[in-house]
Amino acid sequence: MATAWATQDAAGANAAATTPQARIEQASRALDAVKRAVDDADAPETLKTLSEQASQAQRDAEASVQALQPELTQLDARISQLGPVPEGGEDRDIARQRKALDLQRSQLNSDIARGKLLAEDARQASESIEKMRAQQFSEQLGRKVGSPLSPGLWRQFSEHLPDDLGRFDSLYRQASGGLLQATAKHGWTAPIVGVVLALLMVFPLRIWLRRLGRRYAASERAPAGRLRRTGLAVWLLLVGTVLPGLAAMVLVGSLRSISAIAPRLEAVADTFVAATFVGAFIAALAASLLVPSRPSWRLFDIDDLGATRLRRFAWGAAWLTWFTMLVRDVNRAARTSPVSTITLDGLVALTYVVLIMGMLVTLAALHRRRAAAAAEAEQQEGEGRTRPAKAPRSGWLVVARLGGHLAVFAALAATLLGYLNFAMFAAQQMVWVTVVVLATSLLMKFADDFALWLLAPDSAFGRTLRLSTGLPGPRLEQGGVLLSATLRILLVMLGITAVVAPYGNVSILYGGLETLTGGVNIGGKLLRPSAVFWSIVVLVCGLAVMRVVQRWLEDTYLPKTELDTGARNSISTVAHYLGIVLAVLWALATLGIGFEKLALLASALSVGIGFGLQAITQNFVSGLILLAERPVKIGDWVKIGDQEGDIRRISVRSTEIQVGDRSTLIVPNSELITKTIRNMTMANALGRIQIQFSVPLGTDVGKLRQLLLDIYQHNATVLDEPAPSVFIDSISGGQVAINSFAYVPTARSVYGTRSELLFELLQQAPANDIALVTPTDIHLVRDPSSSP
Structure with a gap:
């Protein structure tokens, strides 16, 4: 496993300084190391690392193949310049050059084929590893252990408790021993300085930066509009997350500087830093969104009571997440018994369930208060009073409550049945997805406000841009909307990454982006994102130069000539369109599209x-x-x-x-x-209905005619004027052909009314002994005098 990591690190460090052939060789060695290590890998973290290494090998191989393609194209062009071999032979120097070029081309073809094969092999290896990870994850979620309600689980826990306490005591002795030995050798200066700096960051500095942000947001220097609130919320989120995390890093770094952390606690120290960042992020997010003490700065439409209670639950979720991450690593470092781990997971899952249930109760109360406010508003409007403000909609409350109830039911049922891994997954995923959605929503609001403010025509930057480039105000506003949309897309991708990261391979999710940066082959032409970017820059510059030239013509040169106004306008317009054409041609040339194409x-x-x-x-x-x-x-x-x-x-x-x-x-x-x-x-808007059918020759046609007229008369859609009519169309073959007409108010009702009339005719004709159709009978008559 260490060999695979070392190989991957070396490949990543030297990728920029090696040739494509060397990168293919390095990717091949890395993939071989992954294949050797995957047989012994059983931990999900190890499989995740191996999958990332296989994906990196695939990307390196594909990038090398793309880098070799231009060389192959150049060789083909050089070989084509030599032309075919003459019949009488060619000069020795040309033959030697042709042979060398053919050899180079053969080697390049071999390298390209090897790179393509390696990329496909790496892709298959990555997919195989991901299937193993998915299978392990499914088995882990479906593994059934003892239920917290089972007496047997607590009996086993009590039996293993003394041994586990002994393991914790041993781990504590190692930690304290390592600290005492390090301080005896290096002194207490570094740990004390680390503790002091950490406390200063968490309390005085964090509080001062929060107050500084609030004072700036309330001052006249802050941007007008909603950006004040969203900017302050983002600032509070940043300060509340970074400073506690940095404090944890400083504290751990001060202990590591004197080697005061025992080897078995190195992973615990890293988890302590990560857990501090995560817990601080959850708490800071709740504080920046809810703002219980300042309702006017609150981004969500929540009353003070609901904001206060939800912030308490958010603090509980932050501390529970921090505690769970840290205690799990401490358990792993102490090597406690599996039954202790199972018991701990069950208790944590139940605590998560209780926490989510408390949030749901608070949201239900908030929903009832808002419903009561809406009902009161409707009552006041019905009584003719001054119309109050429209009651806010509570769609997000319904969605949050529904998702929370589903998560609570799944986690509680799984915990009681003994599926603790699934219960932990459901509860933690519910909390984490909620946090990511809220953070993404906040950042999207801030990105929208910032983009629209930055490119607003009356802002400082927008005014400078408008005066320097001559762009009209609506164009700047359109640019702000496009910038906002781009930032929103990036934030959504970041949110998806945050949701998938704890349980999936993020490199596979965005692995195609790196392939895209290498270029896309369209019609035999490699189109690179960098070329597209520079072509856009060239187009913008060309249009700017065109505008400058047009203004010079209109304001400086043409007024000095003897041309009339119409001629000046014609010249200016021709110059305008000619400049656009030249700018477009220049941009296409930057893309590599030749003028012959x-x-x-x-x-x-x-x-x-x-x-x-x-x-x-x-x-x-x-x-x-x-x-x-x-x-x-x-x-x-x-x-x-x-x-x-x-x-x-x-x-x-x-x-x-x-x-x-x-x-x-x-x-x-x-x-x-x-x-x-x-x-x-x-x-004429009327519609005509035509019904045609045949009856036997012996039918009472008078009775039939009256039956048809009665059917027309009793139908509500058929008009009395023009009156319905019934005709005999022909008599032949022992049958009478009947043709009848009726009229309806509109042509659109012809089809439906005709169907109703036919239904009625088929029902009443047999009742009146009228046969609409008669079968053709064939009678064979034998002559008695003929011989058989």
């Missing part, structure tokens, strides 16, 4: 643009004709091809028709002008 693209686009403009012009003129002549209008029921529906919108390019399945059919206006369209509601 631009010429081919322009020639291809010119034909396409010609046809496109022809179609657009045709549709535009057709739209004007439709709006003027109005052969169809909004609300008409039309049929085009096999589709029919209502016209909902007519624009200058296309017409939108809503068909029967509620989808929208977009028809170019030229189709409505050049093709045959059936407008069912243009001159």
Whole structure:
């Protein structure tokens, strides 16, 4: 395992100074070390490290392959310059050069193929290790141990308690012995200085910086708007997190400076620093968001009572997290019995459950108070009093309570059933996800306020930028919105990383970003992010130069000429567009897109643009004709091809028709002008129903006619005027063909009404002894006189 780490560290340190071939070799050795170490790895931390090393080997191999591709392209270009070998042979020097180039190309091809194979091998190894980690994690969560309600667990705990206390005593003697030996050799100066500095950071300095931030936020120098509150909240979060963590680092560093920490407690010391940072972060986040003593600075819409109680629970969560992280490492260092660890996990899980339940009770009370306030506001509005402020919505409270209840139920059930690992996971994940979501929300609000303030037209920076570049105010505001969106995306990615980091491999989550920095191959062209960045810089600079030249023409040169105003405006406009074209060409050249490719693209686009403009012009003129002549209008029921529906919108390019399945059919206006369209509601809004069927020749047609007229009359949709009519269409083949018509108020009801009439006809015809259809019978008659 140590060999794998050493190899990886060496590869990472020398990657920038080695050739791509050497990086491939180093990645191969690192991957071999990972494969050797993975068989003996059983701890999740070890597997995580091995997975990160395999992913790094994959990225190194892919980066080396990308670095070798330009060399291969250059060799191909040099070989192509030599041309094919002549039939009569070629000069000895050229043949020698051709042979050397072919040898170099063969070696490069071999290196590229090896790098691709190594990258695929590393990817598969990383996926295999991640599957092992997922399997171990699932087994750990599903492992059942003794329930805290089981007497057997406490009996075993009491039996192992003396031995565990002896192990703790031994660990304490090692710690105290190491401290006494170190102080006897180096004195107490370093530990005392460390303790004093830590206390100064935690109390006087932290309190002074908090007050300094509040005074600045309340002063006139602070930015106006919501940035005062979000900026203060971020400052309080930063001070409350960094200073306690630095104090822990100073304290541990002072002890390490004199080697006062026993070897078995080195990991405990590191966990002490990490736990202090995490606990301080949770407490500072609650203090910056809730602010119980200053409601006007509170970012969340929570009353004073709820803020005070929630802050107490937040302090409890911070201390419980700090205690859990530290005691677990102390248990591991003391090598206590498994039953003690199980008991400790059960008690911690139950404590988390109690803490979350307390938060849920507080949120429920807050929700009831807000509901009562909303009901009172509605009552006052109903009584005609002055309309009060709108009651705030409590959607986030409902979501928080629902998630909390689910987590409490899962953790409590798992604890009582003996699945303590799952209970700890559910409870801690609930607390940690809540902390990450709240922190991300705070930072996103701050990023939004900061970006909009920074690029506001009336801010100091925005005013300077506007005066120096000539950008209008709305453009600056758009830039602020785009900057805010970018910062929000980065913060969301950071929040996802914070949630995944304790349980997953973050390098795999963002491993593709490093591959992306190497470039993306598009159409045989390697497009690198750095080239895109510099092309954007060049485009901005080119547009700025164009604007300067245009202003010089308008304000300095053209007024000195004898040209009239129209000519000056024409020259200025041509210069403006010419500058834009040159800036775009310059930016494309920075991307590596040659002018020959631009010429081919322009020639291809010119034909396409010609046809496109022809179609657009045709549709535009057709739209004007439709709006003027109005052969169809909004609300008409039309049929085009096999589709029919209502016209909902007519624009200058296309017409939108809503068909029967509620989808929208977009028809170019030229189709409505050049093709045959059936407008069912243009001159008459009525709809006609036609029913055709046949009856046997012996049917009482008078009775049938009256039956049909009665059916039409009793249908509420069928109109009395025009009156329904029944006709005999033909008599042939022993059948009478009946054709009948009726009218309804609108063509849209034809289909449904016709179906109702057919249903009624099929029900009443048999009752009146009328056969609508008759089968064709074939009778075979044998002649009696014929022989069989």
